[in-house]
Amino acid sequence: MRTAYRVETVRRAERELMARVPEGALMQRAAAGLAAACADLLGRVYGRRVVLLVGSGDNGGDALYAGARLARRGAGVTAVLLAPERTHAGGLAALRRAGGHTVAPAGAEAVVRRADLVLDGIVGIGGKGGLRPDAASLAAIVAEARAAVVAVDLPSGVDADTGEVHGSAIRADLTVTFGTHKPGLLVDPAREYAGSVRLVDIGLGGELPAEPELAALQHADVAALLPVPGGESDKYRRGVVGIAAGSARYPGAAVLAVAGALRGGAGAVRYVGPAGDAVVARFPETLVSDQGPRQAGRVQAWVVGPGAGEDAQTVAEVLAAEVPVLIDADGLRLADADAVRGRTAPTLMTPHAGEAAALLGVAREEVEGARLRSARELAARYRATVLLKGSTTLVADAGGAGVVRVNATGTAWLATAGSGDVLSGLAGSLLAAGLSALDAGSVGAYLHGLAGRFAADGAPVGAHDVAAAVAGAWRDVRR
Ligand SMILES: NC(=O)C1=CN([C@@H]2O[C@H](COP(=O)(O)OP(=O)(O)OC[C@H]3O[C@@H](n4cnc5c(N)ncnc54)[C@H](OP(=O)(O)O)[C@@H]3O)[C@@H](O)[C@H]2O)[C@@H](O)CC1
Numbered sequence: 286m287r288t289a290y291r292v293e294t295v296r297r298a299e300r301e302l303m304a305r306v307p308e309g310a311l312m313q314r315a316a317a318g319l320a321a322a323c324a325d326l327l328g329r330v331y332g333r334r335v336v337l338l339v340g341s342g343d344n345g346g347d348a349l350y351a352g353a354r355l356a357r358r359g360a361g362v363t364a365v366l367l368a369p370e371r372t373h374a375g376g377l378a379a380l381r382r383a384g385g386h387t388v389a390p391a392g393a394e395a396v397v398r399r400a401d402l403v404l405d406g407i408v409g410i411g412g413k414g415g416l417r418p419d420a421a422s423l424a425a426i427v428a429e430a431r432a433a434v435v436a437v438d439l440p441s442g443v444d445a446d447t448g449e450v451h452g453s454a455i456r457a458d459l460t461v462t463f464g465t466h467k468p469g470l471l472v473d474p475a476r477e478y479a480g481s482v483r484l485v486d487i488g489l490g491g492e493l494p495a496e497p498e499l500a501a502l503q504h505a506d507v508a509a510l511l512p513v514p515g516g517e518s519d520k521y522r523r524g525v526v527g528i529a530a531g532s533a534r535y536p537g538a539a540v541l542a543v544a545g546a547l548r549g550g551a552g553a554v555r556y557v558g559p560a561g562d563a564v565v566a567r568f569p570e571t572l573v574s575d576q577g578p579r580q581a582g583r584v585q586a587w588v589v590g591p592g593a594g595e596d597a598q599t600v601a602e603v604l605a606a607e608v609p610v611l612i613d614a615d616g617l618r619l620a621d622a623d624a625v626r627g628r629t630a631p632t633l634m635t636p637h638a639g640e641a642a643a644l645l646g647v648a649r650e651e652v653e654g655a656r657l658r659s660a661r662e663l664a665a666r667y668r669a670t671v672l673l674k675g676s677t678t679l680v681a682d683a684g685g686a687g688v689v690r691v692n693a694t695g696t697a698w699l700a701t702a703g704s705g706d707v708l709s710g711l712a713g714s715l716l717a718a719g720l721s722a723l724d725a726g727s728v729g730a731y732l733h734g735l736a737g738r739f740a741a742d743g744a745p746v747g748a749h750d751v752a753a754a755v756a757g758a759w760r761d762v763r764r
């Protein structure tokens with residue numbers, strides 16, 4: 286499990302650890318890891334031109350000590366000091382001893398233009414709000430440069446706790462972060478500014494609490510959660526998932542949701558709705574019912590909404606069922622909020638940013654800019670588990686508090702028509718197989734993302750290709 290902690294938690298853990306190690310030891314560990322990452326990126330250190338952007342806090346101190354290490358290995362290192370009188374004294378002395386130089390911000394453009402590598406030590410976890418004007422002009426200069434950019438701990442200007450970006454921020458190729466990931470490194474839009482992320486162990490692990498702010502499942506975590514049939518299993522014990530989806534206008538949504546559901550671990554898929562012929566033509570193993578959800582026979586979980594059009598009656602019937610329910614697409618619009626809040630069995634809502642915005646009564650951009658806050662807010666309002674889809678997929682558990690899962694497997698190729706229908710079937714099938722809403726949502730997103738990668742392999746794909754690739758993703762996870 287990859288985990289991320291909020292700044293106040295990181296600060297508390299650092300205080301505990303600092304009390305037990307020699308003064309300055311943590312910064313030296315950070316600087317050593319940072320310098321090593323820079324050396325890896327450069328390939329050869331000797332003769333390279335390195336520019337440090339140095340703010341007034343310890344983030345600048347890290348950059349200066351790392352710069353000193355690179356200077357000792359033969360790099361030409363120049364530090365741009367944003368606040369010369371408040372620069373980290375020990376770091377500055379170390380850089381000077383190693384033969385490094387300093388310039389004022391007015392000299393930044395000339396040195397950055399010629400640099401091979403820029404280290405962004407303007408601000409780290411002590412940052413508040415978007416970059417101030419002097420720092421923002423440096424960010425603009427860096428954006429024009431050909432140099433590789435390494436962010437120290439965080440790209441300056443992004444919000445460490447939320448992943449929000451207010452104003453300008455440094456765009457890095459690599460972020461070297463210390464002790465633990467910060468939520469902003471895993472959630473868009475900030476994640477995009479971070480580039481790839483390398484975690485340097487400074488010994489903080491033992492001081493961090495059990496519950497992080499964010500957690501990203503890895504292969505082993507997913508493998509442990511996947512439902513696997515035992516010797517005594519039959520189709521009913523493995524769980525039956527009901528799919529109430531599709532309409533005369535959108536029969537394809539039903540086919541795709543069933544396609545996802547067949548790959549999600551339930552023992553059988555029951556379909557109700559007007560697209561039964563299309564579903565059976567493609568997937569003859571589906572149990573098709575021409576009754577509404579109430580009369581359709583037992584299921585262990587329902588999926589309602591993909592391509593549902595205006596069928597509010599079906600949505601209401603499904604919400605009244607005392608089994609877990611996944612609500613997607615049109616179902617989100619048609620569901621009565623009080624009916625969702627009043628449910629006793631788990632509910633998993635799977636909106637994309639536009640749908641989440643409509644439910645929250647805000648603009649889509651607001652959700653995209655504040656994904657973590659939006660997912661928690663929806664989960665609190667509806668007392669439902671919320672899987673917010675998009676460039677970063679998040680799953681917040683019912684009520685909105687507690688750890689939020691972030692999915693790291695997605696690919697931009699998944700932004701294709703019908704892809705969400707496959708995910709809803711897949712996650713609904715995992716619900717029917719007995720996973721909690723949080724696990725079904727995050728395992729579903731993980732497999733779906735991986736399947737998208739396998740199916741796409743660098744080229745456009747259709748949603749049916751993604752569904753077909755889920756089995757391969759499943760095998761890859763269990764391997
Ligand atoms: N603690 C530890 O054990 C370890 C910590 N480590 C390192 O320390 C870092 C935290 O250091 P920190 O606490 O000194 O804060 P930091 O991020 O340098 O920023 C504060 C300065 O930024 C300024 N500033 C604020 N907002 C701004 C803005 N929007 N735009 C521009 N400037 C802004 C603010 O100015 P002020 O408000 O004071 O005028 C203040 O001077 C952490 O990220 C990691 O790199 C590692 O060495 C490992 C061990």
Ligand SMILES: [K+]
Binds near residue numbers: 406407409438439441
């Ligand atoms: K930084």
